[in-house]
Amino acid sequence: MDMRAEVYSPLQNTAVWIAAWLYGYEPTDSLLDALKSLGGAHTWDGAPIADMLKEIRRVALTAEEEPVVRLILWGPGQAPGLPAGSEASKALTQAGALVVRGSGASHVLVPQYDDEVVWRWFEEAERLPEPSWLSPGEADQLLSQATDEAARLVKLTGYRTSELTNPRLTVGSLADFYDTPGLPSSVTPRAAKLFARADRVAAIIETVTEHLGDHSLDPQLFALWRHIRTARMAGVADAVHDYWREI
Incomplete structure (x- = not known):
């Protein structure tokens, strides 16, 4: 068992940086620099990470609910907040996932951390399970x-x-x-x-x-x-x- 994968989350900071960028608090260059620090090179199904960011922005602009970015972490004693048996849940690693809410669907971004960070994108029409929503x-x-x-x-x-x-x-x-x-x-x-x-x-x-x-x-x-x-x-x-x- 990889203990560090259970207690360390580069995806936490990634989620905050993407949200800050989406809402106009950080420029694209700063986001790309931060992503590079958070795991090295990032790709999206073989495409440059900039393509994924463009798609995130497009999806977020269609959202009927706000806020639009959510972090999903899971592990022993804590189930992932995704529909059981879904393609997104099957693709999950210990790193977790990001969810970008769009019009009528949730878009689940699943990273694989290795020598570089490889992202996969899944669309869930079913409403995701609600998290604890602790203050x-x-x-x-x-x-x-x-x-x-x-x-x-x-x-x-x-x-x-x-x-x-x-x-x-x-x-x-x-x-x-x-x-x-x-x-x-x-x-x-x-x-x-x-x-x-x-x-x-x-x-x-x-x-x-x-x-x-x-x-x-x-x-x-x-x-x-x-x-x-x-x-x-x-x-x-x-x-x-x-x-x-x-x-």
């Missing part, structure tokens, strides 16, 4: 509780070596990794706070399971994954709604 405050509270629990579990390991005298130093360096390449400056403070806290918990989990090599707490730590994913989705929803509300 930023509710998601933050759940993640705050998860943070306290994760930190307590790190302390219980009692892990000390000359390389990692203090496990929290590694947590800090990993948090810096998760934050790269950053978010648009226009992102809401509420969303940025949720993302930062999610990155912090993810870094703690990686410190224990990968850098400290302690898997005795895996069942407890893995239970935190759902809170991380939920916070990332709630943060994207808040940022996108704010972009839409301000236009």
Whole structure:
């Protein structure tokens, strides 16, 4: 199992950048630079990523409901918000998917992260299952509780070596990794706070399971994954709604 794929989400930042671009807060050049930082080269069924962006804009302009961009993450204990058995759900990887709402349909964009990012596009006429729709405050509270629990579990390991005298130093360096390449400056403070806290918990989990090599707490730590994913989705929803509300 790829632990990092469960706790790290380049798709989170991708969703915010695309929303900021759609609503006029970021130019195309800045979006393309951000996408390159989020996985390298991007292609859409063999076509340049710019073609996919044009199609996203075309679809979004037909939307009868707002906001139009949504992040879908899933994993153990958390089903994907897509119709069961659909082509989009079959194509899902651990990375998740983006949904762009159009007129009478939802367009599901599924990335495959490897040496480059390859996108696939699916159209769903059936209304997608509703997510939890937690408010930023509710998601933050759940993640705050998860943070306290994760930190307590790190302390219980009692892990000390000359390389990692203090496990929290590694947590800090990993948090810096998760934050790269950053978010648009226009992102809401509420969303940025949720993302930062999610990155912090993810870094703690990686410190224990990968850098400290302690898997005795895996069942407890893995239970935190759902809170991380939920916070990332709630943060994207808040940022996108704010972009839409301000236009």
